[in-house]
Amino acid sequence: MAKATTSIRRQLILMVATVLIFINVLALWSAHVYANRTAKESYDRLLYGSALQMAENINILDARVYIDLPVSAFETLALSTSDRAFYSIMNGQYQVLTGYKDLPNIPFTQLLQQSSEKEKFIPIYYEAMYRDEMVRFVALGKRLLEGDSVNDVFIIVGQTLDARRAAATEISQMALQFVTLFFFITLLLLLFVIWRVLQPLQTIKQAITERSSQELSPLDANVPSEIAPLLKSINYFMAQLDSTLNRLKRFTAEAAHQIRTPLAGLNSQAQNAIDETDEMLRQKQLQHILESSNLLTNTVNQLLSRATLTHRYQSHPFSPVSLDYVIKETCRDLVVWALEREVEIEYVGDIKATINGDEFALKQMLQNIIENAIKYSPKGGVVEVELMIVFEQSVPLIVLQIRDQGVGVSDQDKEHIFEYFYRSPDNFASGSGIGLSIAKDVAEHHDARFHLKDNQPTGLIVEVIFPQRKGLSYES
Amino acid sequence: MKVSYLLGLGLILVSRMVFADAVRQDSYIAFPSLNKQPNHQEDVLAIYGAVNHQAIEPLFRAYQEKYPNVAIHYTESNTRHLYEQFISLPNVRPDVMLSPAMDLQFKLANDGYALAYNSPELVNVPKGAHWRNELFGFTYEPIVTAINSDILAGDVLPQSREQLLNLIRNKNYLLDDKMGLFNIEQSGLGYLTWAYDGQQSRSYGRLLEAFGRHQARLYTDTSSMLNALLKGQIFIAYNLVGAYSYQWSQKYAWIKTIMPTDYTTIIMRTAFIPRDAQQPTLAKRFIDLLLSPEGQHVLANQSGITPISTKVKGPYSRDELSKLPHGIFRPIPLGLELLIQTDDAKKQLIYHEWDNAMFAEPNNLSQ
Numbered sequence: 001m002a003k004a005t006t007s008i009r010r011q012l013i014l015m016v017a018t019v020l021i022f023i024n025v026l027a028l029w030s031a032h033v034y035a036n037r038t039a040k041e042s043y044d045r046l047l048y049g050s051a052l053q054m055a056e057n058i059n060i061l062d063a064r065v066y067i068d069l070p071v072s073a074f075e076t077l078a079l080s081t082s083d084r085a086f087y088s089i090m091n092g093q094y095q096v097l098t099g100y101k102d103l104p105n106i107p108f109t110q111l112l113q114q115s116s117e118k119e120k121f122i123p124i125y126y127e128a129m130y131r132d133e134m135v136r137f138v139a140l141g142k143r144l145l146e147g148d149s150v151n152d153v154f155i156i157v158g159q160t161l162d163a164r165r166a167a168a169t170e171i172s173q174m175a176l177q178f179v180t181l182f183f184f185i186t187l188l189l190l191l192f193v194i195w196r197v198l199q200p201l202q203t204i205k206q207a208i209t210e211r212s213s214q215e216l217s218p219l220d221a222n223v224p225s226e227i228a229p230l231l232k233s234i235n236y237f238m239a240q241l242d243s244t245l246n247r248l249k250r251f252t253a254e255a256a257h258q259i260r261t262p263l264a265g266l267n268s269q270a271q272n273a274i275d276e277t278d279e280m281l282r283q284k285q286l287q288h289i290l291e292s293s294n295l296l297t298n299t300v301n302q303l304l305s306r307a308t309l310t311h312r313y314q315s316h317p318f319s320p321v322s323l324d325y326v327i328k329e330t331c332r333d334l335v336v337w338a339l340e341r342e343v344e345i346e347y348v349g350d351i352k353a354t355i356n357g358d359e360f361a362l363k364q365m366l367q368n369i370i371e372n373a374i375k376y377s378p379k380g381g382v383v384e385v386e387l388m389i390v391f392e393q394s395v396p397l398i399v400l401q402i403r404d405q406g407v408g409v410s411d412q413d414k415e416h417i418f419e420y421f422y423r424s425p426d427n428f429a430s431g432s433g434i435g436l437s438i439a440k441d442v443a444e445h446h447d448a449r450f451h452l453k454d455n456q457p458t459g460l461i462v463e464v465i466f467p468q469r470k471g472l473s474y475e476s
Numbered sequence: 477m478k479v480s481y482l483l484g485l486g487l488i489l490v491s492r493m494v495f496a497d498a499v500r501q502d503s504y505i506a507f508p509s510l511n512k513q514p515n516h517q518e519d520v521l522a523i524y525g526a527v528n529h530q531a532i533e534p535l536f537r538a539y540q541e542k543y544p545n546v547a548i549h550y551t552e553s554n555t556r557h558l559y560e561q562f563i564s565l566p567n568v569r570p571d572v573m574l575s576p577a578m579d580l581q582f583k584l585a586n587d588g589y590a591l592a593y594n595s596p597e598l599v600n601v602p603k604g605a606h607w608r609n610e611l612f613g614f615t616y617e618p619i620v621t622a623i624n625s626d627i628l629a630g631d632v633l634p635q636s637r638e639q640l641l642n643l644i645r646n647k648n649y650l651l652d653d654k655m656g657l658f659n660i661e662q663s664g665l666g667y668l669t670w671a672y673d674g675q676q677s678r679s680y681g682r683l684l685e686a687f688g689r690h691q692a693r694l695y696t697d698t699s700s701m702l703n704a705l706l707k708g709q710i711f712i713a714y715n716l717v718g719a720y721s722y723q724w725s726q727k728y729a730w731i732k733t734i735m736p737t738d739y740t741t742i743i744m745r746t747a748f749i750p751r752d753a754q755q756p757t758l759a760k761r762f763i764d765l766l767l768s769p770e771g772q773h774v775l776a777n778q779s780g781i782t783p784i785s786t787k788v789k790g791p792y793s794r795d796e797l798s799k800l801p802h803g804i805f806r807p808i809p810l811g812l813e814l815l816i817q818t819d820d821a822k823k824q825l826i827y828h829e830w831d832n833a834m835f836a837e838p839n840n841l842s843q
Contacts, residue, residue, distance in 0.1 A: 066825075067821035067822075068821070068822065068825055069816055069821065069822055070816075071675055071813060071816050074812050074814075074815050075812075075813050077815075078809070078811040078812035078813050081811060082607070082608050083812075084586050084587075084588070084608075085586065085812050085815065086586075087815075089821070097821065098819055098821035098822075099819065131588040132588060133588070
């Protein structure tokens with residue numbers, strides 16, 4: 001039995017989960033980055049807005065700086081309800097005009113540089129520890145013009161980070177909630193899809209399990225096109241199994257019948273012999289018994305040889321076999337037996353051919369065909385055995401012909417001659433009806449074709465055509 | 477027995493002194509612990525406040541009933557003085573600071589002097605009544621105008637600032653030197669309410685002009701102003717704390733208290749625990765009591781101060797307050813908006829305007 005491999009379902013789920021987790025972690029991380037940036041930008045704008053409102057209310061009159069800070073500047077800061085705020089307004093000589101006097105890390109260098117460049121002031125953002133808390137500051141310059149004199153003041157506004165942190169956390173948490181929800185919904189959907197996709201396999205399994213061991217009709221399941229080939233293979237295999245099984249059933253029934261009939265004959269002949277008082281007749285009857293028993297032995301031998309062959313098919317790998325040598329040897333083995341029946345065997349053909357095959361089986365096949373030919377040859381007849389090369393559409397094929405000069409086989413019988421235990425109705429020669437079937441089995445095992453032709457003027461030609469394939473070689 | 481008698485006597489003496497003295501600075505009152513066992517462990521909770529000790533005493537009693545081993549040492553002072561002392565004397569800081577000067581209290585909290593305390597009682601008070609778990613508002617008090625009805629002489633009692641201005645115009649010289657208001661340069665609460673008026677209404681400028689023309693008298697606290705009103709030294713007192721004024725109106729029928737119908741400023745008294753409090757645990761318990769339904773109930777029933785909670789019932793509850801004639805209630809927000817009130821430049825502008833109006837020669841003003 002094949003080793004149990006990892007389940008497709010588990011692999012799919014694992015892969016899907018991995019990909020999902022990766023995507024979600026990525027989404028969360030970007031949400032976190034985005035949340036921080038958004039919170040920072042929004043609250044920086046508030047800070048800047050507040051500084052701008054303060055700047056707008058700083059004016060100069062008679063070389064005196066007037067600062068009348070608007071409530072709205074502080075109301076803007078108060079939008080972050082739980083943050084401390086600090087501010088300071090200074091002149092270019094670092095003197096604090098109003099507000100906190102000890103703000104840290106004021107970027108004077110940059111402010112003075114902006115101031116000296118006489119261009120528009122741009123806000124400078126920075127963070128610093130102040131009164132035990134991290135504070136985000138914005139520093140902004142404002143140019144005060146009066147007559148020809150130019151005075152710059154600097155506005156510094158700072159706020160602690162609670163509100164931005166809270167905002168960032170809120171956005172992140174919303175993202176987390178969304179991503180979690182998304183994750184589970186996607187996972188559920190994918191699990192459903194996986195279940196749905198693998199369902200046909202389950203259906204097939206179910207259909208097969210539910211069948212009785214005898215039922216081999218094709219499975220009728222509605223499956224997607226990807227699974228259809230599998231179902232087709234299963235059905236093909238089952239059809240094969242079915243036909244094999246049927247053949248086996250028929251064979252067993254036939255074999256039993258074939259053995260029972262001679263046994264019954266033997267039985268009655270033996271009974272007759274016991275009852276017979278005439279010694280001469282009894283001798284004759286005993287002779288019959290012996291012949292029947294021989295025939296039976298022959299039949300059983302053939303059956304055994306078939307069983308042996310079936311076993312060999314499964315256990316013996318093919319090896320190179322010299323076909324011409326095997327044929328000659330078989331002819332030699334049979335020549336004496338043929339002469340007893342006053343039939344000659346003639347080997348014609350002078351090619352050498354090697355194929356990949358089972359020598360024992362091939363020999364069995366040859367023996368059966370030639371025996372058959374001898375059996376149906378008239379006295380003084382000749383059985384010709386020939387190995388030759390025939391070109392079929394310019395492909396060279398090795399062809400073996402066994403020609404006899406017997407009565408031949410009618411076209412109707414040609415269809416059945418290879419069936420097990422088939423005996424032509426007008427055949428009076430003794431035989432088991434297995435020999436040719438075995439021969440055909442062997443030929444099929446070697447992918448060879450059988451072909452029956454009529455001989456002239458009378459007789460049968462059995463043609464075995466070996467396929468053109470690797471391991472086959474010949475020389476004329 | 478003897479000791480408590482003496483202490484009681486001391487209390488009376490102190491309170492007399494407080495009322496007698498119009499321009500007082502500090503008064504110190506000790507509330508000994510209720511535990512009369514000799515040699516018991518006694519803790520002292522030091523509270524500095526700009527809250528009339530008579531008004532806050534019921535709350536101290538409620539606290540001591542819960543914690544009998546705690547003595548309370550209460551130092552009562554003017555709002556600005558309290559603030560300046562807190563900054564200038566870092567070694568003498570209380571366990572709890574109580575003051576109606578929201579801006580000064582807020583500045584201290586914003587500058588990091590307050591201890592954060594997530595009181596479980598915060599659920600009892602509205603959301604805007606505390607800031608950062610550091611500053612806790614516990615009252616809801618209208619800023620009112622008190623008038624001695626003798627001045628009316630048949631005229632109707634003014635209900636709004638506009639009507640008040642009309643009255644001043646009609647009575648003209650009768651009111652010279654006969655109006656009282658907070659000295660905004662010395663009273664934190666006075667500055668807060670005056671500056672807030674400046675943000676709210678156009679009548680502010682005309683009021684200032686009227687007060688200046690009639691040489692209004694300046695006071696540093698509500699009680700002394702009410703005393704002057706009672707004695708007939710002044711007929712109109714502007715921007716008083718409602719709680720005290722209503723109490724006097726109940727006692728003396730000719731003193732009328734008005735919540736101006738154009739808008740009524742609402743202030744919160746706030747409390748915080750300084751970071752360097754000696755007894756933070758006792759202080760936290762005090763804050764808990766202050767915000768709890770029990771403490772709020774004491775305020776609404778015994779102190780005569782309207783508590784912040786909308787849920788408690790009593791003669792001085794918010795329910796009862798809103799039944800009196802009043803304008804739109806404008807509570808001063810407890811937040812960063814208060815920083816503007818502490819801004820030096822702004823203060824100089826307001827002081828300048830004020831000084832011009834109050835201390836200039838009448839000739840100059842008329843021009």
